[in-house]
Amino acid sequence: MQRFKEVLTKYPVVRGMLSYSLIWPTSSLVQQTFEGKRWGTYDWYRCLRFSLYGGFFVAPTLYSWIRVSSAMWPQTNFRTGAIKAIVEQFSYTPAAMTCFYFIMSLLERKTIREAGQEVSKKFLPTYKVALAVWPIVATINFSLIPEKNRVPFISVCSLIWTCFLAYMKHLEHRHVDEGILMFRKAES
Incomplete structure (x- = not known):
């Protein structure tokens, strides 16, 4: 156990990797539960x-x-x-969302073309929500949280965000279109 603690202290990225390896599938389970799945029907x-x-x-x-x-x-x-939060929203966030839809689609064994189509359908609606949420969370993270605890803090915050991503990921394309139409009507 002492060796494990030493590794986490020496390599803080490992702490983040462990956190995200647990938080992301937990978010998927939460999202699947909202879909109506139960223990025997979860998509492991x-x-x-x-x-x-x-x-x-x-x-x-x-x-x-x-x-x-x-x-x-x-x-x-x-x-x-x-400042960091604003820069993050226009540098890291768009790349991260694009990679999320693209790589997750490839992990589902979709073609590159299908992965690209998913990115083009789901990126903008997801990004709009991210612009409403993450600047606040990132400002808190960058201004109040000590650097050594920033990845774990964001890990906890991302549990809810990742539930939303899991929801968006598994929406059918036609439902994303309906969501965009509802969003545009709300803007008018």
Whole structure:
């Protein structure tokens, strides 16, 4: 156990990878429960895909983004946190969402063309919601949370977000179109 703690202290990205390897499939289970599934009907391969993606893609890329942004803006005040949050929304977030839909589709054994179609259908509606949520969470993360705890903090916050991503991921394309139409009517 002591060796495990030493590894987590020496390599904080591993802590994030473990967190995301557990949080992402948990979000998938929550989302599947909302779909009406129960213990005997859960899609465990879907959970595995979420675990692999969260642990081996999201955690390392998020950890890297946090390290880069902390080096660029080392202060931990509200102003700097807000700047980091804004930059994140226009740099990391679009790439992360594109990769989510694309890579998860490939893990489902969809073709590259099908993965690209999913990105084109679901990116914008998801990104609009992200713009309403993540600047606030990121500002708190960058201004109030110590750097060593930023990935775990975001991991906890992302549990709910990942439930939303799981929901969006498994919406049929026609339902995404209906959601976009409802969103446009609400804007009018």
